[in-house]
């Protein structure tokens with residue numbers, strides 16, 4: 001099993017997404033700019049698995065120095081992860097995918113940003129304690 005990690009950013013109440021993009025999309029405050037830069041730094045050289053919308057949102061400049069893999073509901077999470085057994089794998093969302101892969105995640109990196117507006121995708125704290133022997 002690979003070293004399975006997660007990286008995400010949330011608003012003050014767990015906001016994660018809005019209308020297919022980050023709720024704070026276009027926000028120019030340094031904390032938001034730094035969060036995006038940090039995401040690309042931390043995942044560089046590693047595997048990023050995520051739903052199609054999330055993978056599609058990865059910009060061209062970041063597509064060549066990491067392995068991107070689209071996860072589908074038809075795929076068995078253990079089999080997906082087994083393909084990358086000698087790598088660090090980041091689970092990049094969206095929320096449904098986190099729910100399914102949470103039992104495998106050993107390390108969570110959650111950046112809480114100063115956003116308190118609308119959202120249609122939310123962080124679920126239950127992911128952090130999702131049962132399953134595979135994570136250890």
Ligand SMILES: NC(=O)c1ccc[n+]([C@@H]2O[C@H](COP(=O)([O-])OP(=O)(O)OC[C@H]3O[C@@H](n4cnc5c(N)ncnc54)[C@H](OP(=O)(O)O)[C@@H]3O)[C@@H](O)[C@H]2O)c1
Nearest residue numbers: 008009017018020021022051052053054071072073093094
């Ligand atoms: N704040 C953050 O850190 C963060 C990070 C990532 C995304 N987001 C936000 O989240 C939103 C995008 O996420 P999303 O969930 O809407 O779209 P998504 O990234 O495309 O993820 C949904 C897809 O996950 C796939 N999937 C894989 N395993 C699944 C399973 N067991 N059950 C169900 N689906 C499974 C499905 O693909 P198939 O239908 O093809 O099977 C589903 O369509 C955007 O608003 C984005 O900005 C936020």
